[in-house]
Amino acid sequence: VSPSASDEPARLLDAARAGERRALARLLSVLERGGAEARAVAAACTGAPAPYVVGITGAPGAGKSTLTDRLIGHARGGWPAEGPEGAQAIDQLAVLAVDPSSPLSGGAILGDRVRMASHATDPSVYIRSLAARGHLGGLSLAVPDALRLLGAVGMPLVLVETVGVGQMEVEVASAADTTVVVLTPGWGDAMQAAKAGLLEVADLFVLNKADRLGVAEARRDLEAMVALSAPGSWHPPVLEAVALEDRGVDQLFEAVGRHRRHLVESGELAVRRRSRLAAQLRRILLAAVTQQVDAQVAGERFEHLVDAVLAGSLDPYGAVDQLLS
Numbered sequence: 533v534s535p536s537a538s539d540e541p542a543r544l545l546d547a548a549r550a551g552e553r554r555a556l557a558r559l560l561s562v563l564e565r566g567g568a569e570a571r572a573v574a575a576a577c578t579g580a581p582a583p584y585v586v587g588i589t590g591a592p593g594a595g596k597s598t599l600t601d602r603l604i605g606h607a608r609g610g611w612p613a614e615g616p617e618g619a620q621a622i623d624q625l626a627v628l629a630v631d632p633s634s635p636l637s638g639g640a641i642l643g644d645r646v647r648m649a650s651h652a653t654d655p656s657v658y659i660r661s662l663a664a665r666g667h668l669g670g671l672s673l674a675v676p677d678a679l680r681l682l683g684a685v686g687m688p689l690v691l692v693e694t695v696g697v698g699q700m701e702v703e704v705a706s707a708a709d710t711t712v713v714v715l716t717p718g719w720g721d722a723m724q725a726a727k728a729g730l731l732e733v734a735d736l737f738v739l740n741k742a743d744r745l746g747v748a749e750a751r752r753d754l755e756a757m758v759a760l761s762a763p764g765s766w767h768p769p770v771l772e773a774v775a776l777e778d779r780g781v782d783q784l785f786e787a788v789g790r791h792r793r794h795l796v797e798s799g800e801l802a803v804r805r806r807s808r809l810a811a812q813l814r815r816i817l818l819a820a821v822t823q824q825v826d827a828q829v830a831g832e833r834f835e836h837l838v839d840a841v842l843a844g845s846l847d848p849y850g851a852v853d854q855l856l857s
């Protein structure tokens with residue numbers, strides 16, 4: 533029996549669950565393209581466990597990819613032992629490098645691949661770049677779909693690196709369970725982050741390139757700004773790291789573990805995930821409605837109504853009422 537098109541996602545998902553990376557890569561490509569096929573993949577992932585998602589964002593060149601590469605190494609040791617759950621193994625993990633700027637994921641991601649090369653041969657680490665190729669709703673829909681898929685194939689942890697600090701990057705990064713904002717001790721870096729809206733979404737700050745001058749000043753500026761933002765039950769710590777030399781990255785992973793425990797114990801993880809899901813449903817609805825509107829506008833009836841308004845026999849709102857009825 534030859535498999536029908538509708539069997540394809542389920543078959544690929546089974547293969548990906550069994551560890552076939554090519555099947556996983558194909559499924560992610562389907563999600564990037566969007567459309568009916570992507571919907572079938574999303575449906576096949578129904579009920580799958582969610583991975584823990586760590587977003588890593590910050591200006592280009594801050595050292596996100598280098599830091600991510602080092603984080604992989606520390607994460608492979610499992611979640612820290614403290615807390616009610618005790619030590620938990622992380623038997624495999626995925627890294628998604630998300631690039632909203634280039635629809636065909638160009639040079640930036642290639643450089644990232646090189647900087648994450650120390651895990652290239654580790655079969656329990658899956659590294660993939662993701663760009664939205666015509667996915668209706670763009671990356672804001674493709675990323676959650678990809679995360680659900682990675683959970684469905686058994687990834688307990690996903691690190692999501694975004695390339696820059698645009699609005700889309702902030703949106704993607706803040707859709708993580710723990711959002712890490714990477715800054716460097718350069719003049720005005722904290723100010724830039726504040727402008728990009730990064731201070732509000734940060735759960736942890738990392739001052740990377742702490743081997744450079746100006747770390748104390750950068751910390752002072754940042755802490756002053758963080759103190760001004762709304763106080764919650766979690767106070768975002770400011771950590772220092774030299775990713776290049778793997779300094780401070782173990783403390784960073786420990787802090788991610790502490791934040792995760794805080795979210796679980798306070799019940800905030802469930803609350804956050806629910807509101808994220810609500811936002812996703814809203815975006816799907818918006819995309820669907822937009823598609824319907826575009827179809828109306830392209831139709832003959834729409835043109836007739838424009839003519840009617842032009843001729844003075846109908847007002848614009850009345851015309852739209854007719855379209856909606």
Ligand SMILES: Nc1nc2c(ncn2[C@@H]2O[C@H](COP(=O)(O)OP(=O)(O)O)[C@@H](O)[C@H]2O)c(=O)[nH]1
Nearest residue numbers: 592593594595596597598740741773774775776
């Ligand atoms: N001096 C110094 N350079 C670093 C450090 N971490 C990364 N870099 C360098 O900064 C550059 C940009 O790093 P990359 O990880 O690609 O940054 P990304 O664009 O944020 O992903 C590379 O040349 C890295 O080698 C660090 O801790 N100290």
Ligand SMILES: [Mg+2]
Nearest residue numbers: 596597644695
């Ligand atoms: Mg990078």
